[in-house]
Amino acid sequence: MxxxxxxxxxxxxxxxxxxxxxxxxxxxxxxxxxxxxxxxxxxxxxxxxxxxxxxxxxxxxxxxxxxxxxVVSFEARRTRIAEQLDALAAEVGGRVVADAELLDTLALIVEFPKALRGAFPPEFMELPKEVLVTSLKEHQKSFCIEKPDGTDLLPFFLSVANRADDPAGFVQAGNEWVLKARLYDARFFFAEDRRTRLADRLEKLAHLTFHRELGSYVEKTERIVGLAGALAKALGQDPALAAEAAKVCKADLVTLMVGEFPELQGVMGGEYLKHEGAPASVAQAVKEHYLPLGADSAIPASPLGGLLAVADKLDTLAGCFAIGQIPTGSKDPLALRRAGMGIVRIAWEQGWALDLAALADLGLAAVKARATKLEAETREALLAFFRDRVAYQLELAGYAGSVRRAALAAGWSALVDLKARCEALSAFAEDPRFASLAQSAKRIGNILKDETPGEAFDVAVLQQAEETALAERLARLEATADRGALLAELAQLAEPLEAFFNAVMVKCEEPQLRAARLSLLHRLRQAFLQVADFSLWQ
Structure with missing residues (x-):
């Protein structure tokens, strides 16, 4: 300027x-x-x-x-504010409702912080906790105080003044006066919204655009209902409850409270459903279906909430990919990466036997009528997107790089199986025999690179002791289903494989013997790939 x-x-x-x-x-x-x-x-x-x-x-x-x-230092101001807030909350037998973002904001806008405690009329405690916390944060940049067990709020708030004292109490009184007016507004919104059931608000969603190419929120809701029903069947959840929650999950977008505080979408839907007497699982699912809100945010606590969150995020992802709005570089205006990571985290942490490739197909089928891009290209892009999110999830889970690379290459979309393989691989990660196995796996890959071996071969054709011993090992490998046991068998394979390559000429002149040896190696590689691509083990 x-x-x-x-x-x-x-x-x-x-x-x-x-x-x-x-x-x-x-x-x-x-x-x-x-x-x-x-x-x-x-x-x-x-x-x-x-x-x-x-x-x-x-x-x-x-x-x-x-x-x-x-106070020049930002960290010093932040620490001073946090200490003052904790002390004031403890004086009334409570604790500060933590909000790192608000704490950072206050540390940035004050030069000499002084925390103050104010009170508001107990009659406002009838408002949901989230409403009070949000109203105080957005309107007054103030913290709420909750009971030590974190259940209910106390009728006090904490604000921060930009001066060393408040001798006449004017700052505190001014904050209390403004806050009371804001809470009267919130109480009016809460009472007015409850006069109309969420199910009776659905028609208004037709006038609320989700995306100009993907239709209104009525259309999005219809797709979510279909996806939620399919997911409920796949996960063994109640389809009727899933449908009930899905039908009204976006209805609070046209309420007064969410109009005033958009960050309460979902939360208010759950609160209003509780007031209406809806099943507790339905109210909770609607309340938490926007979770997780970020990398450090918790996933939905309930299975139905997780299901609804996946259905909502899947519709957004599949829809945007189907019209060509794919995140590129640092640009992701619709937060699709967050949505994709949310799906992966929910499935991973809930331990759901969901295949992400099948999930992608389900989402693309739901938005097919709105798609503007070729289905094959869209599917390829969406699968690559999900694979990247899965790779990041493995990194967050703390698996070593060699474990991640080898496990992902052997299959990434079935998360329960992938997690079991990563756990098993991690248990054997320091075993020196796997370094030898990795070299043998690379050698097998090079030998088979330009070959098309068959699955079946006659063990009787094999001539040398090293190859017949390997065939016997193969039979045990193929009969082992448990990932840990399979890895133990693979570890025992390091020496026989090395002996095989030292003694046997795979691509010999005799056609039948050559074919049997190639098939043996092909079947061994398939056994390896049940757990990992050991050629990537480094």
């Missing part, structure tokens, strides 16, 4: 420049302001001390400014 008649652009008008090297001023001028050895502190400090604050050396800077009412 430009200030006054100056042509110099800067975010704020430049009033003073302090620049020292040791005790010496570094002389220069910016927009008519010349450097010096002094600066200015808090505006209230200078009401009684009109002269600038002298700074002798850079080391003295922070102490000089704090004496003048400015």
């Amino acid at each position: 430009r200030w006054g008649v100056s042509e110099f652009t800067f975010v704020r008008p430049i009033r003073n420049l302090l620049c020292l090297f040791g005790s010496e001023v570094v002389p220069f001028t910016v927009d008519g302001v010349t450097t010096g050895a002094s600066t200015w502190g808090h505006r209230l400090f200078h009401r009684q001390h009109p002269e600038p604050v002298a700074v002798a050396t850079p080391d003295a800077y922070e102490a000089a400014l704090e004496a003048a009412g400015v």
Whole structure:
């Protein structure tokens, strides 16, 4: 911005420049302001001390400014605020409702923080906890205080003033006065919204656009209902409850409360359903179906909530991919990466036997009528997208790089199986025999690269002891289903494989023997791939 008649652009008008090297001023001028050895502190400090604050050396800077009412360090301000909030909450037998984002915001906007505690009329405690917390945060940048067990709120709030004291109590009184007016509004919204059932609001969703190419929220809701029903059958959940929750999961978007506080979407739907007497599982599912909200956010606590969240996110993902709106680079305006990661996390943490490739097909079928891109290309892009999310989930789970690479290459879409394979591989990760197995796996891959071996072969054709021993091992491998036991068998294969390659010429001249040896190696590779692609084990 430009200030006054100056042509110099800067975010704020430049009033003073302090620049020292040791005790010496570094002389220069910016927009008519010349450097010096002094600066200015808090505006209230200078009401009684009109002269600038002298700074002798850079080391003295922070102490000089704090004496003048400015805490320079962001971390120091943040720590000071947190300590003051905790102390004030403890005085009334409670604890602060944690909010790291709000704490950071306050530390950025105050120079000399002073936490204050105020109160609001207990009659407002009838409002849902989330409404009170959100109203205080959004309107007053204030924290709520909850009971030590985290169940209910106490009728107090905590705000932060930008001054060392509040001797007349004006700051506290002003906050209480403004907050009371805001809470009256919230109570009106809550009462007014409850006069109309969520199911009776569905028609209004026809006038609320989800996406110009994907239709209204009525159309999205219809797709979610279909997806939720299919998921309920696949996961052994109640299809009727899934349908009931899916039909009204977006209805709170046209309520007064969500209009005022968009971040309460879903939460208010759950609250209103509880008021209507809906099944508890349905109300909870609607309340938590937007979860997880981010990488550190919890997933839905209930199975039905997880199902509904997956259905909602899957519709968004499949729909956007079907019309060509795919995240690229750092651009992801519709938060599709977060939605995809949410699906993977829910399935992973719930331990659902869902195949993500089948899930992608289910989503694409639901949005087929709205698709503008070729189905094959869309499916390929969506599967690659999901695979990337799964790879990141494995990284978050703490698996070693060699485990992740080898396990993913052998199949990534069946998460329960993938997790079992990663756990088994991790248990054997330090076994030196797997380094030898990896080399043998690469050798097998090179031998079979330009070959098309069959599945069946006659063991009687094999001539050398090393290859017949390997065939016997193969029979045991193919009969072993447990991943851990299979890996134990594979570990025992390192020496026989090395002996085989040292003694046997696979691509010999005799056609029948050559074919049998190639088939043996092909079947061994298939056994390897039940767990991992050991050619990627490093």
